[in-house]
Amino acid sequence: QKEVEQDPGPLSVPEGAIVSLNCTYSNSAFQYFMWYRQYSRKGPELLMYTYSSGNKEDGRFTAQVDKSSKYISLFIRDSQPSDSATYLCAMSEPGGTSYGKLTFGQGTILTVHP
């Protein structure tokens, strides 16, 4: 079983739709949770980050973490064609030898069509 599971999609939605992206994980030591966006042939760029359980909102993006279920989500409201990219969830542990190492999900390919 992979430490982080993410539905690879692909996901195709019309402009203006609400998009829901999800990851589940098995390592209960993960405390820091991040969402990255990656355009084709480019490095990932950080979209959102959260610590432990809870919600965080930034413009059209909302990140949720439910540690009891080991489940994180990213919601995109009023999706735009420019949101078309691969979205990767990433997690890390605090302290110890694994500190700083990010474990990524497989990535979900999102296409928003006009």
Add this chain to the structure above:
Amino acid sequence: GAVVSQHPSRVICKSGTSVKIECRSLDFQATTMFWYRQFPKQSLMLMATSNEGSKATYEQGVEKDKFLINHASLTLSTLTVTSAHPEDSSFYICSARRTGTVYGYTFGSGTRLTVV
């Protein structure tokens, strides 16, 4: 904002030769840098963690003699693929973490390596 420059962006080399990829943090110091490999439509797989002034820590299954990592300064890490073979063809991405931050990872734009 924090910028990481990765060069070259694309390289084609002959089988058996070596290729060096550079990763520079342009406007911040990075005690720790990470090297990833990404296959088409797949996630980033961590290859090694590089700490300035010390030996890199390689993930299980990664050949340290094949993928040489040097982190000689707080702003530069290099990955050398030695005696490259076609199966080494991949997208290599570096990441630098700003010292003292938890979420401060900045990624380079990646290097597409093709071994012919």
